Amino acid sequence: xxxxxSSVPGMPSMDLLRFATAGSVDDGKSTLIGRLLLDSxxxxxxxxxxxxxxxxxxxxxxxDLALLTDGLRSEREQGITIxxxxxxxxxxxxxxxxxxxxxxxxxxxxxxxGASTADLGLVLVDARQGLTEQSRRHAVILSLLRVPHLVLxxxxxDLVDYSRDVFEQIQSDFKAFATKLTIPDLTVVPLxxxxxxxxxxxxEQMTWxxxxxxxxxxxxxxxxxxxxxxxxxxxVQYVVRPKSDDYHDYxxxxxxxxxxxxxxxxEVQVLPSGFSTxxxxxxxxxxxxxxxxPPMSVTVxxxxxxxxxxxxxxxxxxxxxKPSQDIDAMICWMSNEPLRxxxxxxxxxxxxxxxxxxxxxxxxLDVNTLHRDQDTKQLDLNEIGRVHLRTTVPxxxxxxxxxxxxxSFILIDEATGVTVGAGMINxxx
Amino acid sequence: MTTHADYRLSQLDELEAESIHIFREVAAEFEKxxxxxxxxxxxxxxxxxxxxxxxxAKIPFPVLQVDTGYDxxxxxxxxxxxxxxxxxxxxxxxxxxxxxxxIVVDDGKTSRNRLQIGTLLHVIEEEGFTAAFGGxxxxxxxxxxxxxxxxxxxxxxQWDPKMQRPELWSLYNGRIREGxxxxxxxxxxxxxLDIWHYIGAEQIEIPSIYFAHQRRVFxxxxxxxxxxxxxxxxxxxxxxxxxxxxxxxxxxxxxxxVQSTASTTAEIIEEIAASRVTExxxxxxxxxxxxxxxxxxxxxxxx
Ligand SMILES: Nc1nc2c(ncn2[C@@H]2O[C@H](COP(=O)(O)OP(=O)(O)O)[C@@H](O)[C@H]2O)c(=O)[nH]1
Numbered sequence: 001x002x003x004x005x006s007s008v009p010g011m012p013s014m015d016l017l018r019f020a021t022a023g024s025v026d027d028g029k030s031t032l033i034g035r036l037l038l039d040s041x042x043x044x045x046x047x048x049x050x051x052x053x054x055x056x057x058x059x060x061x062x063x064d065l066a067l068l069t070d071g072l073r074s075e076r077e078q079g080i081t082i083x084x085x086x087x088x089x090x091x092x093x094x095x096x097x098x099x100x101x102x103x104x105x106x107x108x109x110x111x112x113x114g115a116s117t118a119d120l121g122l123v124l125v126d127a128r129q130g131l132t133e134q135s136r137r138h139a140v141i142l143s144l145l146r147v148p149h150l151v152l153x154x155x156x157x158d159l160v161d162y163s164r165d166v167f168e169q170i171q172s173d174f175k176a177f178a179t180k181l182t183i184p185d186l187t188v189v190p191l192x193x194x195x196x197x198x199x200x201x202x203x204e205q206m207t208w209x210x211x212x213x214x215x216x217x218x219x220x221x222x223x224x225x226x227x228x229x230x231x232x233x234x235x236v237q238y239v240v241r242p243k244s245d246d247y248h249d250y251x252x253x254x255x256x257x258x259x260x261x262x263x264x265x266x267e268v269q270v271l272p273s274g275f276s277t278x279x280x281x282x283x284x285x286x287x288x289x290x291x292x293x294p295p296m297s298v299t300v301x302x303x304x305x306x307x308x309x310x311x312x313x314x315x316x317x318x319x320x321x322k323p324s325q326d327i328d329a330m331i332c333w334m335s336n337e338p339l340r341x342x343x344x345x346x347x348x349x350x351x352x353x354x355x356x357x358x359x360x361x362x363x364x365l366d367v368n369t370l371h372r373d374q375d376t377k378q379l380d381l382n383e384i385g386r387v388h389l390r391t392t393v394p395x396x397x398x399x400x401x402x403x404x405x406x407x408s409f410i411l412i413d414e415a416t417g418v419t420v421g422a423g424m425i426n427x428x429x
Numbered sequence: 430m431t432t433h434a435d436y437r438l439s440q441l442d443e444l445e446a447e448s449i450h451i452f453r454e455v456a457a458e459f460e461k462x463x464x465x466x467x468x469x470x471x472x473x474x475x476x477x478x479x480x481x482x483x484x485x486a487k488i489p490f491p492v493l494q495v496d497t498g499y500d501x502x503x504x505x506x507x508x509x510x511x512x513x514x515x516x517x518x519x520x521x522x523x524x525x526x527x528x529x530x531x532i533v534v535d536d537g538k539t540s541r542n543r544l545q546i547g548t549l550l551h552v553i554e555e556e557g558f559t560a561a562f563g564g565x566x567x568x569x570x571x572x573x574x575x576x577x578x579x580x581x582x583x584x585x586x587q588w589d590p591k592m593q594r595p596e597l598w599s600l601y602n603g604r605i606r607e608g609x610x611x612x613x614x615x616x617x618x619x620x621x622l623d624i625w626h627y628i629g630a631e632q633i634e635i636p637s638i639y640f641a642h643q644r645r646v647f648x649x650x651x652x653x654x655x656x657x658x659x660x661x662x663x664x665x666x667x668x669x670x671x672x673x674x675x676x677x678x679x680x681x682x683x684x685x686x687v688q689s690t691a692s693t694t695a696e697i698i699e700e701i702a703a704s705r706v707t708e709x710x711x712x713x714x715x716x717x718x719x720x721x722x723x724x725x726x727x728x729x730x731x732x
Contacts, residue, residue, distance in 0.1 A: 016440035083593075085574040086567045088620050095440040097618055100574075109595060116597040224437040238453040242486040250485055256450045256599070261436065285481040293436045297449040297482070310457055334595055348600050351457070410600045417581075417604030419594040 014090075017223060020099040020114040020147065022138035023124030028155040032124065032193035033087060033100060034065025036215065039200045042089035065193075084114045093219040108141065108367065108382040109334045112422055115145040116408070119223045122151045127160045127190070131173045137367045139174070143181035144330060144384065144424065146404055148226045150178075151187045153214060158192040162205040180370060182401075185221075189214050227294045231398070232260030232268070233321070233406050234314040235350035240299055252283060252299035253308055258350065258405035259398075260316070262292045262300065269317040270308055271396050276317055277304040294405075311352040313396045313406075321406060323394035327356070328426045330365070330400075331379065331387045335413065335420035338378040339387070345420065347391060349409035354393035356411065362386040386426070400424035441626055445478065448615040450599060451578060452482040452562075455613050458603040459560040462490040462613075463520070465549075468504035469678045470635045471564030471616055474624055476511055477633050478615060479562075491518035493561070495549050497541040498525045499659050499681045507636040522552040541680040550586040553610055560603070560611045568620040578617050584608035622701055629694035638675045641692045645670050652685030 023029040038048075051067040058064075087098040099114035101107075115121060121142035125135045135152075142150055152174050160166045167190045178186060189198055190209055197203035200215045212220070237255035262268075266279045282292050283299040292298040300314060308314075315321065333339045339358060347356040364376040364385040372386075379385045400407030411421030438446065455462050464479060466472045479488045492512060512519045524544050528535045533547035553561060567573050577596045582588055584606075594602050605611055616624070628635060645656040647666045654660065656668050660682045673686040674697075691697045 013439045013441075015437050016443050083575050084595075086618070087574060088568045088618070090620070090622070095620075095623075113595045113597050117599075224435045227436070229436055237450070238457045238483075240483060240486050244485070244487075247485045254453050254482070256446065283484075285484050295443060295446055296438065297446040297453070299484075346604070348602065351454075405598065408598045408600065410597055410602060412602055412604055417602070417606060418592075419597070419602045422595070422597045 014092075014094055015224075016095050016097065017120060017218060017221070018097045018099065018118050019120040019122055019218065020101060020111070020118035020142070021122045021124070022101055022111055022114075022142070023155075024126075024132060024134045027124040027126045028193040029100070029124050030066030031064075032153070032155065032191075032199065033098060034067075035193055035196060035199050036096075036098075037087065037089050038065060039196070039215075040089045040091050084110050091215070091219055096218065108137075108332060108384065111138065111141050112145060112332045112334075112384075115142055115147050116404075116422065118142075118145075118147045119226060120149040120151065120218070120221060121147040122153055124153045124155050125170060127154050127156045127163075127166055127170065130166075130170050131177070133368045135174075136177055139178065139181060139183070140367045140370065143183055146182065146401060146424075149185045149187075149221055149223070150183050151189060151214065151217065154188065154190045155193050157190045157197060157203075157206065158195050162190075162197070162203070164206070164208045167206075167209075187211070187217055187221075189217065228259040228403050229261055229293060230259075231319055231403065232262060232266075232314070232316045233258040233398070233403060234260075234262060234300060235352075235396075235406070236308055236310055236312045236314065237351045239309060250301075251305075252301050253314065254297070254299045255351065256297045257292050257294045259294060259403050262298075262314075263290065264288075267317060268302070268314050269320055270302075270306060271313045271315060271320055272323045272394055273306070273308075273312070275304075275306050277302045277306060279303070311350075311393075313350065321396045321398050323396055325391045325394050326359075327389040327391060327395060327397070327409075327423075328428060329387055329389065329409070329423040330384060330426065331411070331424075332384045332422045333379040333381060333420065334422065335418065336381050337413075337420075338380050339385075339421065340378045344414065346412040346414050347389070347395075347409055347423075348412065349395045349397060350406055352393060352395060354391050354395075355414075356389045356391045359388040359390050362388065387423075389423075397425045399427040401427065441623060441630065444619055444623060445481070445627070447599070447618060448475075448478045449482040451601070451613065451615040452479050454601055455560050455562070455603070455611075456483070456489050459611070461556070461558050462560040462562065463493045463553075463556070463558045464488070464490060464562045465564070466492045466494045466508060466519075467564060467679070468494070468500060468508060468636065469564065470624060470628060470639060471566065473507070473511065473633060473635050474619075474627060475562060475564050475615060476515065477627075477631060480515055488515055488517050491520050493520045493522065493549075493552065493558075495545045495552075496521050496523045496525075497545060497680045498523065499541050499657075501636065501638055501675075501678055501681055503636045503638045504678050507634060510634065520552065520556070522548050524548050527551060540683055553586065554608075558610060559605060560613050562613050562615060564616055565614045566616050566619050566621070566624075576614060576617065578614055579603060580612040580614065581605070582610050582612060586610070588612075622698065625694055625698050625701060629698065636678060638678060638686075639697070641672050641674045641690045643670055644673050644686065646673060646686060653687065654683075654685055655681060657681050 052063050055064045085100045089096050101110045101114035123138045154170050171188045191198040198213045202213050236253045240252040240254050242250050264279050269276045280301045280303045282289050341358050343358045363372040363374045398406040407425045409423045410419050413420045527533045527548040532551045533544045579601045645668050646653045647668045674689045675686045691700045
C-alpha cells in the first residue's frame with residue numbers, strides 16, 4: 001500500500017465511495033449536496049457566480065446552494081429535478097460519487113437505479129416532520145437493493161432549536177421500523193444543511209450529540225468487506241484472440257471479477273459446460289498478476305483448450321451457482337405499460353442475454369407498509385413485486401443477498417429496446 | 430496497480446476497471462463501434478483504456494476524427510503517433526468537405542465546433558456505426574450530470590432527455606433499432622483531476638499544447654486566443670507573446686488558453702487543485718453563449 005503525503009483531493013491511491021441520496025421534496029437534499037460540494041471545494045468560481053446571480057435575480061436573500069445541482073432545462077423550467085444525477089467530489093481521504101435521486105413521481109424507479117450501485121444510502125428527513133411514509137419507503141428500497149450502509153440524516157435541526165428530544169424520537173422511530181428491514185449498518189446524524197451543523201464539522205449547537213459529522217462518517221465508513229471475496233465468480237465478457245505472430249496461440253477470457261479471489265494455479269470449473277481446468281495466468285494489460293478480485297477487469301488464461309465464450313462463468317468446482325431457467329425474483333417495474341403474466345421480455349444477467357416469460361406474479365409489495373398484496377394481476381410503473389420467470393437460457397445466478405452482480409438482472413422490452421424492469425434474484429431460484 | 434492489503438482497489442484503478450468493462454461490453458454487443466477522437470486528453474485516455482481492454486489484441490474498432498480544418502497542428506501530430514502505435518484505422522471526416530458537399534452550411538456565424546455535429550452525424554450514418562465512444566465526463570457540466578454511460582440516439586442522431594433508459598448495476602442495455610445508434614461514455618465517472626492523475630501515472634502522451642509554452646496570443650471576450658491564419662485580429666486587439674497552456678483543445682479559433690507555467694502533469698494537477706474556474710468556463714467560446722448551450726448541442730447530437 002502506498003501512503004501519500006500530498007493532500008491533493010482525488011489522489012490516485014485513495015478509494016471510492018458511491019452513495020445514493022433520498023429525501024422528499026424540500027427536505028433539503030439539494031442544499032446538503034451543494035454544501036458538501038462547496039465545503040470540499042468542488043465548486044468552481046464560475047459555477048458559484050452563476051448560482052449567486054440566479055439567487056439574486058429570483059430575489060432570494062441568501063445564495064441558494066440547491067441551484068448548484070440543478071440540471072436539465074425542462075426541469076429548470078418546471079422548477080423540479082427528475083431522474084438520477086451523478087455528482088463528484090473528493091476530500092484528501094476519499095473520492096465520492098453521489099447518485100442524486102430526487103423525490104416525486106418517478107420516484108421508485110429512480111431510487112432503485114441510484115441505489116443499485118451504491119455502497120451507502122443517505123436518507124434525509126425534516127426534523128420538524130419526523131419520519132414520513134416517504135422516509136420509510138426510501139429505507140425499504142435501500143434495504144431491498146441491499147445497500148450495505150445507511151445514514152439517516154435528520155435535517156433542519158436549526159428549526160427545532162437543535163432539540164435532543166426531537167432527534168431521539170426520530171431516531172427511535174426509525175430504529176423500530178428498521179428491524180423489519182435488512183440494514184447491516186445504520187448511522188443517524190442530526191444536522192442543518194443550511195447552517196452547516198454536523199455536515200463537515202461537529203456542531204457546537206448540539207454538544208449532546210457524540211457521533212461524527214456526516215462527512216467524517218462518509219470518509220471513514222468501511223466498505224471493503226462488503227464485497228464477496230469467498231465465492232469465485234468470473235463472468236466471461238469477451239474472448240481475446242490477437243491472431244498476431246507474437247501472440248499466435250493466445251486465448252484469454254476478459255471480464256470483471258464479480259466475486260472471490262482468482263489466482264494462477266486455481267482449479268476452476270466453467271459453466272454451463274461444467275468442464276474443469278486450472279488458471280494458467282491472469283493478465284492486467286501487459287502484466288501478469290498474482291490475484292484478481294472484485295471489481296477488477298482482467299483477462300484469464302486457462303490451462304486447457306476449452307470452448308469458452310461470452311456468457312459463460314468461471315467458478316470453483318465445489319462452489320458454483322446453480323444454472324436455472326426458473327427464476328424467482330423481486331422486480332421493480334419501470335414502464336408505463338404494466339407487467340403481466342405471460343408477457344415476454346429480453347433479459348440481461350451478467351454477460352448473458354436471453355428471453356424470459358412471466359409465469360406469475362406472486363405479490364406486489366407495498367413499499368410504504370411492507371404489505372404483500374397477493375391478489376395483484378399486474379405490476380404498474382414504479383411498483384415492486386415478487387415474480388416467477390421462465391428463461392430460454394439457464395442463468396448462472398446467485399441470490400441477490402449474496403452477490404449484487406450475479407444476483408441482478410434487467411428486463412428489456414423487445415419491441416422498443418427500452419429497459420423496463422430491474423430484478424433481484426431470491427434464494428432458491 | 431495500487432492494491433490495498435484488504436483487497437480494496439484505489440479509486441483510479443476502480444475507474445479504470447469500470448471503463449475497460451464498458452469498452453469490452455460494447456465490443457461484444459455492438460456490430461460496428463467507433464471511437465470518437467477529438468484530439469483532447471480525454472479521448473487520448475480513452476485510447477489508452479481501449480488499448481488495455483483488448484491487449485494483446487488490437488483495438489477492434491476504428492478511430493474517427495471530425496477535422497474542423499482549424500485544429501492545432503500539435504494535436505494532429507499526437508494523433509498520428511497514437512494511431513500508428515496502436516495500428517488502428519483512422520477515419521477523418523472533414524468539416525471543410527462537409528461544407529463543400531452541402532451536408533452542413535457555413536453561414537459565417539456558426540462555429541466550427543457546431544458544424545462538427547452535422548459532419549459527425551453524416552459519417553455515422555454513412556459508415557453505419559452503431560456505437561460511438563465519446564470522452565464526455567459527468568463532472569464537466571450540469572447538463573451532463575444526468576447523462577447515461579450508454580446514451581441512446583434516435584435515427585436523427587438526437588438525444589431525448591425523456592427517452593433515456595434507466596441504467597442499473599453495470600448491466601448496460603445495448604439494444605438499438607435500425608438506424609439508431611448509441612453514444613457511449615466510458616469516462617462518465619472520471620473527473621478532470623482523475624484524468625490528469627491517470628495521464629501522470631501512466632505517462633500518457635498528450636498534445637504539447639496542454640503544457641506551458643510561449644505563444645502569440647490576444648484577448649477577446651475575456652478569453653486568450655491564439656494567433657493563427659484563421660482569425661483576423663481586430664484593430665482594438667493586440668497580439669503579444671505569453672507563457673500559456675490550453676486546458677481543452679478544439680477549434681483553434683475558439684479555444685482559449687490560460688496563462689500558466691505548469692509544464693509537467695504534476696504541476697498541472699497542482700494548478701487545477703488550486704484553480705477556481707471549470708475547464709469549460711475558462712476556455713470554450715462556444716459554451717459561453719447561454720447557460721443551456723451545452724444541452725442544446727447535446728440534443729442536436731453533439732459529442
Ligand atoms: N432552516 C433550514 N432550512 C433548510 C435546511 N436545509 C434546507 N433548507 C431549506 O429548505 C428548502 C428546500 O431545500 P432544498 O435543498 O431545495 O430541498 P430538496 O427539495 O430536498 O432538494 C430551501 O428553502 C432550503 O433553503 C436546514 O438545514 N435548515
